[in-house]
Amino acid sequence: MKHLLAIEQLSREEIEAILDRAESFAEVGRRDIKKVPTLRGRTVVTLFYEASTRTSSSFELAAKRLSADLVSVKAAGSSVDKGESLKDTVATLSAYDPAAIVIRHPYAGAAQMVAGWTEAAVVNAGDGKHEHPSQALLDVYTLRRRLGSLEGKRIWIVGDVLHSRVARSNLIAFERMGAEVTVCGPPTLIPRGIEELGCEVSYSLERIGEAEVIYALRLQQERMSESFVPSLREYAATFQIDSRRLNPRQLVMHPGPVNRGVELSGDVIDSPQSLIAEQVAAGLVVRMAILYELLAGGERPAPVSEGEGAGQPAQIGQPA
Amino acid sequence: MSLTDTLDVRPGEDANLVLRRATVLDPVAGIDGVHDVVVRDGRIAELAGPGEAPTDGAEVVEAEGLHAFPAFFDPHVHLRTPGHEHKEDVETGTRAAAAGGYCGILAMANTVPPVSTAADVSALREQARASASVPVGFLATVTRDMKGEELTEMVELREAGALGFSDDGLPIVSSRVMRRALQYQRLCGGTIALHEEDPELSGDGVMHEGPVSAVLGLAGIPSVSESTMIARDAALAAYEGARIHVQHLSAAESVEIVRAAKAAGVQISAEASPHHLCLTDEEVRSLDPHRFKMNPPLRREPDRQALIDGLRDGTIECVATDHAPHQAEEKDVPFEQAAMGVTGLETAFAALHTELVLPGVIDLSLLVERMAGGAAPFGIERPSLAPGSEANVALCDLAAEWTVGEDGYESRSQNSWCAGRALTGRVLVTVAAGQVAFRLRSFSLGVAA
Numbered sequence: 001m002k003h004l005l006a007i008e009q010l011s012r013e014e015i016e017a018i019l020d021r022a023e024s025f026a027e028v029g030r031r032d033i034k035k036v037p038t039l040r041g042r043t044v045v046t047l048f049y050e051a052s053t054r055t056s057s058s059f060e061l062a063a064k065r066l067s068a069d070l071v072s073v074k075a076a077g078s079s080v081d082k083g084e085s086l087k088d089t090v091a092t093l094s095a096y097d098p099a100a101i102v103i104r105h106p107y108a109g110a111a112q113m114v115a116g117w118t119e120a121a122v123v124n125a126g127d128g129k130h131e132h133p134s135q136a137l138l139d140v141y142t143l144r145r146r147l148g149s150l151e152g153k154r155i156w157i158v159g160d161v162l163h164s165r166v167a168r169s170n171l172i173a174f175e176r177m178g179a180e181v182t183v184c185g186p187p188t189l190i191p192r193g194i195e196e197l198g199c200e201v202s203y204s205l206e207r208i209g210e211a212e213v214i215y216a217l218r219l220q221q222e223r224m225s226e227s228f229v230p231s232l233r234e235y236a237a238t239f240q241i242d243s244r245r246l247n248p249r250q251l252v253m254h255p256g257p258v259n260r261g262v263e264l265s266g267d268v269i270d271s272p273q274s275l276i277a278e279q280v281a282a283g284l285v286v287r288m289a290i291l292y293e294l295l296a297g298g299e300r301p302a303p304v305s306e307g308e309g310a311g312q313p314a315q316i317g318q319p320a
Numbered sequence: 321m322s323l324t325d326t327l328d329v330r331p332g333e334d335a336n337l338v339l340r341r342a343t344v345l346d347p348v349a350g351i352d353g354v355h356d357v358v359v360r361d362g363r364i365a366e367l368a369g370p371g372e373a374p375t376d377g378a379e380v381v382e383a384e385g386l387h388a389f390p391a392f393f394d395p396h397v398h399l400r401t402p403g404h405e406h407k408e409d410v411e412t413g414t415r416a417a418a419a420g421g422y423c424g425i426l427a428m429a430n431t432v433p434p435v436s437t438a439a440d441v442s443a444l445r446e447q448a449r450a451s452a453s454v455p456v457g458f459l460a461t462v463t464r465d466m467k468g469e470e471l472t473e474m475v476e477l478r479e480a481g482a483l484g485f486s487d488d489g490l491p492i493v494s495s496r497v498m499r500r501a502l503q504y505q506r507l508c509g510g511t512i513a514l515h516e517e518d519p520e521l522s523g524d525g526v527m528h529e530g531p532v533s534a535v536l537g538l539a540g541i542p543s544v545s546e547s548t549m550i551a552r553d554a555a556l557a558a559y560e561g562a563r564i565h566v567q568h569l570s571a572a573e574s575v576e577i578v579r580a581a582k583a584a585g586v587q588i589s590a591e592a593s594p595h596h597l598c599l600t601d602e603e604v605r606s607l608d609p610h611r612f613k614m615n616p617p618l619r620r621e622p623d624r625q626a627l628i629d630g631l632r633d634g635t636i637e638c639v640a641t642d643h644a645p646h647q648a649e650e651k652d653v654p655f656e657q658a659a660m661g662v663t664g665l666e667t668a669f670a671a672l673h674t675e676l677v678l679p680g681v682i683d684l685s686l687l688v689e690r691m692a693g694g695a696a697p698f699g700i701e702r703p704s705l706a707p708g709s710e711a712n713v714a715l716c717d718l719a720a721e722w723t724v725g726e727d728g729y730e731s732r733s734q735n736s737w738c739a740g741r742a743l744t745g746r747v748l749v750t751v752a753a754g755q756v757a758f759r760l761r762s763f764s765l766g767v768a769a
Contacts, residue, residue, distance in 0.1 A: 008535075087652055107654035108537055109607030128656060129537030168537055192540065193531030 001297070003115045003122040004290055006131040007169045012176050019141045021289035021297070022282070028065075029285060038296050039068035042099040047089070048125070049075040049105045054256055054283055055125050055134065059102045062287035071096065086110060087117055094118045099295050103127075121294040129165050135255055136169035138286040140177055142278050143213060146251065151178035154210055156202075158239060159217030159263050160189045160228075166255045167217055171197055182211070185239060188228040205238070208245055215253045216241050216263045236262050243267050251275055322710040323424050323753045326483065326700055327455030328448035329414075332755040334362030335379075335711055341370040342383035342715065346390050346705040347685040348692075357388050359711040362754020366707055381749065383715060390703040391423030391712040391750055392669060395513070395694030396488070396567055396591060396640035398661070399456070401447065402440075403432025408645040408732050410444070411451040416643070416665040416731040418453040418758035421714030421747035423703050424695065425454065425665075429461045430489035436461045436472050438480035445481050454752040457483035457700070462501050462512060468493050471501055474508040484698050486513035488567055491549055493519060498553060502562035511589075511698050513565040514553055516574070517616070521545035526656050528601040528617040536604065538656065541617050547573035554581035554588055563587040565697045568642050570596050570616035572626035579635040589697035591640035592627045594668045595737045598675040600624055609658030610651045611737045614644065628681060631690055638693030641668050645733030662737040667724055669716065671738050673745035684718075713751040717763075720746035727761075 001014060028036060044063035048056050056072070063070045073093065075081070080089060086105070093101065094117070101118060103111050104125040111124035126132040143150055155174050161167040161183045174181050175198055182200040183190060190201055208214065219235060229235045241252060242265035252264065252274045260266050268274060323329075339357035344367060346352075356373035358366040366373065394417065400408040408416075410427075417425045427444070429435035435444065441458055448456045460482035464470045466489070474485060485501070492498045492514070501512060522545045527533050529540020550566055554577060557564045569575055569592050578590045595614065600621050603612045612618060630636035644661025651658050664671075669691060676682045695702045703712035724738040750758040 085649065085653065105654065107656040110654040112607060113652075113654060128654070129539075131537070165537055168535070191534035191537075192529055192542075193534040196531035197535060 001293055003111075004133055004294060005111050005115060005122065005124045007133045007136045007172045007176070008131065010133070010176070015137065015140065015173065015176060018137055018286065018289045018293055019144060021292055022141050022285040025285040025288045025292075035065050035067060037067045038292060039063070039066040039099065042068050042295060043071060043096055044068040044100045044102065044291065045071045045073065045093050045096070045098040045120070046102040046125070047073045047093065047104070049080065049103075050126065052104055052125070054280060055104065058283040058287050059123070059125060061284055062291055065284075065288055066291055068099070068291070071098070086114070090114050090117045094120065100291060123290060123294065126165055129163055129168070131169045132165040133169050134287055134290055135166050136173035137290065138279060138282040139170055139215070139253060139255075140173050141286050142253070142275050142282045143251075145278070146275065149178070150174060153179045153212050154182070155179045155213040155215060156182045156184050156208060156211040157215045157217065158184045158205070158241065160219050160223060161185050161194065161217065162189045162191050163220065164217050170215060171199055175199070184208070186229055186235070189223070205245060209247060211250060213251045213253065214241055214246070218255070218257065219259060219263050232262055239263065240265055241268055243271070246273065248273070253279060256280070323455040323701065323703070323712065327424055327457040328445045329452045329455040329753050329755070330449060334754050335359050335751050335756045336361065336377070337751070337756070338373050338375055338378050338380045339383040339388050339713070339715060340373070340380055342386055342388040344388045344705060345685060345688055347689045348390070348702060349704050349706040351705055352685070357705070357713065359713070359751060362711050364705055364707050364709045364711050367705070381715065385719075386748065387716045387718055388705065389421070389688045389714045389716065390692050390705050391714045391752055392421050392691040393638075393693070393695040393700070393703060394422050394425045394641050394643070394665065394668070395565070395638060395698060397425040397427055397643045397665065398430070398645065399427040400645055401431060401444070406732070407647055410447045410456065411453070412730065412732040413643070413645070413665070414451070414453040414456060415758075416663070416729065418750045418752060419730045419747065420665040420667065421669050421716065421750050422665060423454055423712035423750065423752035423757070424457070424700065426457045426459055426483060426694070426698060428488045429459045429486060430466060434461045434466045435459070436464050438473065438476045441477060441480040441482050453757045454750070457698070459484050459486045459513065461485065462487045462492060463497060466490050468497055471497070471504060474504055474510065478508045478510050482510065483700070484511040484513055484565075486515070486567070488513060488515045491515050491517045491519065495552060495556065499556050499560065502556055502560040502564070505562050511563050511565050513567050515567050516546050516549040516553065518545045518549050521548070526613065526617070527604045528619045530601060530620055532601045532604055536607070538604070541615070543571035543573050543619060543623070546571050546616055547577055550574050550577045554578070554586050557588060558584065558586045561587070566590040568593050568596065568616055568640065569627060569630065569636060570619050570623060572623045575626045575630040575635055579630065579633070582635060590630070590636045591638045591694060592631060592636045593640060593642045594664055594671045595662060597624065597627055597631070597639070598671055599737065604655075607655045609653070609655045610735050611662060611739055613655060613658050613660055614642070614662050615660040628676065632682060632686065637690065637697065639668060639672065639690050640694055641665050645731055646735050647733060651735050662735050663729070663731050663733055664737065666730060667736060667738040667743065669714070669747060670722075670743040670745045671741070673718065674743045678744060711751045711754045713749070714747055715749040716745060716747050718745045720744070722746055
């Protein structure tokens with residue numbers, strides 16, 4: 001694997017390899033010294049053209065935990081503000097000979113284009129409304145830890161599917177791992193033709209009881225002014241996941257940030273059925289695994305550390 | 321009558337040629353056979369028996385195995401002049417047209433500033449007389465500066481030589497303004513060519529709305545954005561007895577509406593572009609804006625089939641390239657940010673020959689007819705190979721295989737939807753308005769003893 005551009009391009013085996021690697025990094029995370037020397041001397045650039053808290057911070061921390069040198073570029077305050085094109089920005093950053101460029105961009109296909117302009121491995125940290133593969137991987141990781149396997153599991157993705165790159169990547173990832181996916185939301189926010197991806201479509205929560213996992217999406221405030229939904233009140237009344245609609249066996253996920261009281265009720269967010277905190281924690285180890293797979297995975301076997309690792313899916317080496 | 325009575329071209333030498341043993345095909349004139357095509361003083365003097373024409377000092381082209389067609393006419397070209405000469409100008413755009421076998425083109429008025437005054441038209445005509453390789457006609461905008469609000473001075477524009485009117489690039493959103501333009505046409509004449517799109521339905525769409533846009537997370541332009549506006553304007557044209565031409569049909573629903581309007585007697589004509597006839601939105605999965613981003617967008621396979629059916633039954637009377645040059649920096653950006661449009665003049669015939677004629681989807685004669693079908697809707701005489709006609713000839717090698725872009729482009733821009741494609745069939749020589757407008761470099765003309 002040279003780049004991580006889209007879940008669509010990953011096989012189930014490739015997804016599992018990343019998740020297995022992430023498991024071993026979770027083990028490192030329980031040590032006192034959480035850093036490994038794998039990427040020492042190599043440079044990771046994060047290039048964010050959109051606001052991000054979780055994704056940018058976890059990729060940055062992941063790079064540091066792997067001992068890489070990190071360059072973080074945010075579009076605001078950079079030469080992007082001065083009208084530099086994406087192509088020129090990438091050429092500039094490529095002069096530092098980075099091992100990886102992690103990019104978030106407001107438009108679909110940006111990461112793929114960047115991959116054509118640089119020698120570095122490119123990680124798509126979200127491209128427009130297209131894909132957000134690292135989010136899907138951490139969500140599959142979280143679910144796999146909780147459920148063992150996604151095979152045959154029924155997962156409902158609820159909310160603004162139309163404007164969500166998370167919905168697209170997760171739909172594909174969940175299905176590739178054997179789950180049966182239903183997307184649910186008001187017809188104005190379900191893209192025409194989404195069935196092509198093999199999911200079912202529901203315009204109401206009537207059958208939500210059949211879901212084992214409910215994945216709620218963020219509803220942007222501005223969707224009302226664009227008349228996708230008449231009001232937050234009606235949206236919440238029709239599509240909010242609250243304790244009344246949730247049964248005790250169901251798990252609830254959300255990519256964050258949550259609109260408390262809109263797509264999820266407060267009590268559901270704070271309930272033990274919510275995996276939201278686990279998703280955030282998974283973000284770090286999965287992003288370490290992604291960088292590792294791209295930058296060290298193919299080249300050489302992971303160094304075996306002394307006295308540990310038997311039965312581990314992978315060995316990560318000594319703390320740095 | 322000749323093309324130069326209505327269009328403008330750089331004056332040059334009248335051609336004297338003999339196309340020896342050419343396979344001549346002009347379905348409209350009823351010509352289909354092997355002849356020596358004799359071009360004398362820029363006119364088709366004679367279709368002589370093969371090998372029988374005297375040379376009389378004319379250039380002789382050994383054309384055995386080659387095809388001579390009436391040269392093509394493109395009613396939809398963006399020459400980008402004035403304002404965006406870095407993309408194309410009259411000289412490069414008409415050179416591209418000549419290389420594609422065209423003997424005439426119509427330039428759209430959505431320049432910067434738009435062609436909205438008689439002075440704009442006069443200046444462009446002067447440029448064409450100075451630098452155009454093939455005859456060019458200029459349309460003027462329907463509304464002042466393409467704002468969709470007030471009509472241009474259509475009478476004066478016509479007197480200055482505007483061949484028709486179009487706000488192409490933008491629809492005329494207001495039905496009131498549309499109706500006024502159609503009424504006013506009774507006074508000024510000139511076909512009104514329409515870019516049909518409801519911006520309320522297109523929104524910020526960048527590709528066809530359907531399964532592919534759903535998967536890619538790209539905002540979609542639904543088919544009904546086009547078809548509903550065509551239905552509106554067909555109804556208005558019927559009501560006002562006006563003459564309209566629908567540009568770049570893309571959706572099956574649109575073909576159906578034009579067909580029904582024609583059956584009801586509406587004065588409506590329609591065009592389709594080579595890219596809509598050859599490609600579908602599946603191409604957009606590549607997220608390559610250089611080749612696959614344009615408006616209207618590439619649609620689904622049933623839409624493409626409907627366009628082909630429309631071409632067959634005459635609902636669509638002509639192929640029009642919507643040649644839309646853009647520079648690399650406007651395309652070397654993510655799909656959503658990229659400029660809309662692809663070039664097509666240099667590849668239209670070869671692409672349609674490769675994708676539709678060779679697989680047996682349509683006959684060669686139908687393609688030849690439709691490639692020149694864009695003249696009549698604008699009241700321009702159709703190119704013909706009948707003896708006595710002004711010489712407008714495309715000499716083609718239907719067996720020639722080439723890769724688009726390998727030898728560069730005549731156009732100033734490179735955003736060809738065919739870039740990198742292997743095509744079969746190539747224009748070798750173009751005679752336009754009696755002058756040799758193009759010769760493929762690798763194809764040399766023999767000179768008579």
